[in-house]
Amino acid sequence: MNARALTAGERSGIVRDGLAVGLATGAYGIGFGAVSVASGLSVAQTCALSLLMFTGASQFALAGVVAAGGAPLSGAATALLLGTRNTLYGLRMAPVLQWRGWRRVAAAHVLIDESTAMSVNRDTTEGARLGFLTTGLSVFVLWNVATAIGAVAGEAVGDPRTYGLDAAVGAAFLALLWPRLKDRRNVVVGLLAALVALAVVPVTAPGVPVLAAGGVAVLAGVLARKPGPTEARPHPLGTDDAAGGER
Amino acid sequence: MWTAVLLACVGCYLLKLAGLSLPERVLSHPTVERVADLIPVALLAALVAVQVFAGGADGPALTLDARALGLGFAVVALLLRAPFLVVVVGASVVAALSRLV
Numbered sequence: 001m002n003a004r005a006l007t008a009g010e011r012s013g014i015v016r017d018g019l020a021v022g023l024a025t026g027a028y029g030i031g032f033g034a035v036s037v038a039s040g041l042s043v044a045q046t047c048a049l050s051l052l053m054f055t056g057a058s059q060f061a062l063a064g065v066v067a068a069g070g071a072p073l074s075g076a077a078t079a080l081l082l083g084t085r086n087t088l089y090g091l092r093m094a095p096v097l098q099w100r101g102w103r104r105v106a107a108a109h110v111l112i113d114e115s116t117a118m119s120v121n122r123d124t125t126e127g128a129r130l131g132f133l134t135t136g137l138s139v140f141v142l143w144n145v146a147t148a149i150g151a152v153a154g155e156a157v158g159d160p161r162t163y164g165l166d167a168a169v170g171a172a173f174l175a176l177l178w179p180r181l182k183d184r185r186n187v188v189v190g191l192l193a194a195l196v197a198l199a200v201v202p203v204t205a206p207g208v209p210v211l212a213a214g215g216v217a218v219l220a221g222v223l224a225r226k227p228g229p230t231e232a233r234p235h236p237l238g239t240d241d242a243a244g245g246e247r
Numbered sequence: 248m249w250t251a252v253l254l255a256c257v258g259c260y261l262l263k264l265a266g267l268s269l270p271e272r273v274l275s276h277p278t279v280e281r282v283a284d285l286i287p288v289a290l291l292a293a294l295v296a297v298q299v300f301a302g303g304a305d306g307p308a309l310t311l312d313a314r315a316l317g318l319g320f321a322v323v324a325l326l327l328r329a330p331f332l333v334v335v336v337g338a339s340v341v342a343a344l345s346r347l348v
Contacts, residue, residue, distance in 0.1 A: 017331070024335045045252050052256035055263075057294065062255055072251030076258070083259035088286045090266015099267075108264040117287070164342030167317025170298035171338030174318065177291035178325050189285050190292035197293035201301040202308055209301070213293030214286055221282030 004124050014118075014127055018134030021114050024172055025056070026142020031165045032059055033150020039067035043151045050147035054140060055112050057210065058082045065205055074205070081211050089116040096120060096128045110136030117176045185224070192216050317342035 006014075029050065036046040041063060049059045058079035065075035090111055096119065099107050115136035122128040180186045193213035200209045299314045317338035324334045 020330070020332050024332060041248065041252070045248060048252055048256065052253070053259045055259055058255070058259055062252070066248075072248045073254075076251040076255035079255040080258045080262070083255075083262045085286065085290055086259070086263045087266035088283055090263055091269060092283050094267045094269070097267075104267050105264065108267050109260060111263040111267065113287075113291075120287075162343065162346070164313065164317060164339030164344075164346070166298070167314040167342030168335050168339035170295050170314055170318050171321035172331075172335045173291050173294040173298060174321050175325060175331050175334045177288065177295065180288050180291075186285070186288045190288050193289035193292040194296035197296050198300055198309060201297060209297050210290055210293045213289045213296075217285035217289035218282050220289075221285050222278055224281055 004126075006124060006126050006130070010127065011130060014122070014131045015134045018118055018131055019138050021118055021135050022138025022142050024168070025114055025139045026146050028056070028165055028169055028172075029143040029146030030150035030153075031169075032056065032063070032143075033147040033152075034154060035060070035067075035150075036063040036147075037151045037154045039063040041066065043148075046151040047144070047148055050144045053079065053083075054109060054143070055083055055086055056143070057113070078205055078208070081208070084211075085113075085214065086111055089113070092116065092120055093128075093132070096122075096125070097132060098125055099129075107132070107136075110140055112136065112139065113176070114139050121179070185220075189217060189220050192220070313342040313345040316345045 032050065033046055036049065036059070037043060041049075046063075049062065053059055053062075061082050062075040062079040065078050066072060090108070093111065093116055094104075097104075097107060110132075115132045118135040119128045119132035122131050177190065181190065193216040196216050197209035197213040200212050204212070295318070299318045300309050300311065302308070302310070320341040321334050321338045324337055329337070
């Protein structure tokens with residue numbers, strides 16, 4: 001990880017990207033608030049999830065299981081299983097962010113898909129920290145505000161599908177995945193993972209398909225013989241830059 | 248319900264903190280490194296697939312609806328190197344419009 005200082009242009013670019021992600025992800029918090037209340041959780045429980053759990057997929061999973069008639073504790077178990085991917089993100093991010101003590105304890109709360117994605121490919125420590133913080137904090141603030149609005153407005157907000165918000169989530173995940181698809185092995189793993197997830201959707205509880213797809217990554221990583229494209233270089237985390245990323 | 252909510256909240260936070268706190272050498276094994284590299288790819292791809300083709304209004308079955316059109320827009324926009332917001336907002340606008348038709 002490079003200790004080089006950022007130029008003003010790089011800084012504002014990273015901040016702008018982080019805020020954009022926060023806005024896009026946060027807006028979907030309205031959907032979570034509405035879905036969660038419709039699933040049978042109270043407004044307070046819904047807001048507690050966004051404030052304290054703060055990892056969207058797990059929150060949706062918990063609400064989804066409860067809505068489908070599952071026991072609250074099995075909803076919690078599904079949320080925890082989905083939350084394990086944040087542990088893997090943490091393993092990747094610790095050497096990138098290089099935070100210790102209370103900073104690490106605080107940073108852990110905003111360690112989510114988006115903050116990881118907007119930080120892991122930066123080529124300086126400062127850039128990684130800035131991307132992580134601006135994305136993490138803007139998502140946190142907007143996600144919680146939007147959750148409260150969605151929960152309170154409840155049915156008045158109506159079906160999030162009316163605004164195509166359900167399609168926005170898939171598009172957002174694809175946009176986050178896109179830069180990684182320059183590597184052919186990632187394309188193969190991504191396609192396999194998507195197929196595995198879809199194959200088990202009809203027979204498993206919400207949340208499990210994504211975990212099953214994580215198994216594809218583990219299997220592919222264990223079985224692959226030759227070193228991955230990122231392992232031959234001094235720092236293993238600069239995938240997208242080396243592949244000709246946008247910056 | 249509160250017990251489940253709070254347990255899951257605490258557990259999810261500890262999972263995050265564990266990731267940041269485990270020793271760096273956990274990652275230094277080539278296999279672990281390779282897996283850690285592939286995990287986000289697999290999870291994001293699966294999230295795309297599940298968000299777009301699973302469920303909808305009729306429970307946990309696979310469906311093809313306006314969300315697929317939204318994803319189609321996203322692919323085109325990404326191929327044209329459109330910024331993130333254009334991709335995401337455009338996809339929801341396309342999906343919303345197609346539902347009006």
